[in-house]
Amino acid sequence: MKIISLRIKNNFLGWDFDEIKFSSNLTLLVGVSGVGKTQILRAIIDLRSIAKGKAINGFEWKVIFSTVNGTEFVWEGSFDTVEKNELSLDDTEKENQDEKEKSSLISEKLSSKNEVLIERNKEEIKFRDTLMPKLSSHQSMIYILKEESLIKEAFDALNKIEYRDHTRNGMRLRIPNKPLHSLKSNYKTLENIVNSDEDIRTKLYLTFENKLDIFDKIRSRFIDVFxxxxxxxxxxxxxxxxxxxxxxxxxxxxxxxxAVPKWIREDRMSSGMLRTIVHISEIFLANEGSVILIDEFENSLGINCIDILTDDLIHENKTLQFIATSHHPYIINNIPYEYWKIVTRQGGHIRICNASDYNLGKSKQDAFIQLTKILEKQS
Known part of the structure; x- marks a missing residue:
């Protein structure tokens, strides 16, 4: 999947942001703390949640995206706003909400190749111009019709949106769904491993145990950094x-x-080292068409790994899309400014501009200095 453009409004929380156009497989959202960079990532995650059948209070969206097969979709819709003292619930708690507490869809539309596939409002639902029976008002039609072939393509693409932070709580003790020895025999080729639903650690284990060449490449990139x-x-x-x-x-x-005799296990290595291994592994092993969201790219990463990781993000895996946030000067200065989206905020309105909109200097140093002044004014 590749997100081509996105526009979001949250009527319940009282904020919105301009349409963002994504022109490459790496986008760096740049801005001071509190301007809304993380909100943009959360809004993208909310799209995945809606596609999985969740209702999000007061949420309005329009997203254009393409799948790995090259099919382009336009998906838009809105939920009504239910005024209540709402807590931020996890997915399990949301599933257990009473139906009366959930927001209802006011509208939803899915188009592809100049054909309207799904169109709904409060009165009726149409699938390819055929009137549908009354269905759940709280669930997206993408979720309800996910077994239909063309709808399934959109559903599967939206489910490739990933937010990953493998180091936030130290060593991540996740037990795979099947025993490791069983997975080892089931996934022997790189294609099978990459296209599996296993987490990135399990994928790395499978490439190591099956002695695949890709593990040597991951190891080599890591040693380049450290x-x-x-x-x-x-x-x-x-x-x-x-x-x-x-x-x-x-x-x-x-x-x-x-010159160190003992191996260093991940719970005893630096968080920067661990996160670097994870990011490099994602670049080489993530599912084709994944959209990987990275909040505060600089967290736990050493400055010595930024250049290599950035180069890999841009050039190594063209089927992946990375959207990251940062306000760290070193990171911003070491990612070419054609990948920047400068985020500013006025009240509840979040504004996103390309670096070119600010007529920044031609050299990276000049552009960085001018950007620093812009961000200082914003803060």
Whole structure:
């Protein structure tokens, strides 16, 4: 999937943002803290939630996106606004909400190749000009009709929106759905691993155990960033704190540094190292067509890894789309300004502009200095 353009308004929370046009596979949302960069990422995640059948209070959207097959969709709609003291609930709690508490769809429309596939309002629902029976007013038609072939293509694409932070809570003890030894025998080729629904750690484990060349490439890129490292491995967890049957199904990353006799397990390595391994692995192993959202790209990353990671984000995997936020000067200065989207805010309105809209200097240094002055004024 690739998001081509996006416009969002949240009538319940009282904010909106301009249409954003995404012209490359990397977009860096630049701005001071509090201008709405994270809200933009959350709005993109909300699109995935709506496609999965969730109702979002007062949410209005229009998104144009294409699938890996090259099919372009225009999806737009709006939920009514229910005034209430609403908490930010997780997905499980939202599923358990009473139907009366959920917002209803006022409108929804899905088009592709100049054909209107879905069109609904409060009175009626049409699928390819055929009137449909009364269906749930709280669930998107993309979710309800997800088994229809063309709708399924849109549904599958929207479900490739990912927000990942594997280091926020330290070592991430996620047990795969199947035993690791079973997964190893099921996924022996790179194509099968990449297209699987396994998490990125399990994918890395499978490439390591099956001795695939892609693991050598990931290891080499990591050593380019951290030359003191001579090797990486990922193996089942060994610990006395968990039953062996559970521990042996938890893949754990370890690194070997030069002149250091013992391997360093991920819970003892720096968060910057761990997050770098994860990001490099995502570049090479994420599902084709994934949209990966990274909030505050600089968090836990060492400055020595920005150049290499950025180069990989831009050039290595053209089927992925990365949308990241940052207000860190070093990161901004080391990502070419044609990838910047400058985010500013006035009240509840979030404004997004290309760097070219500010007539920044031709050199990277001049552009960065001018951007710094713009952001200083905003703060």
């Amino acid at each position: 030359p003191q490292v001579e090797n990486i491995k990922i193996e089942p967890l060994e610990t006395d704190d968990l039953p062996k049957k559970i521990a042996e199904d938890i893949p754990v990353i370890s690194i070997k540094e030069k």
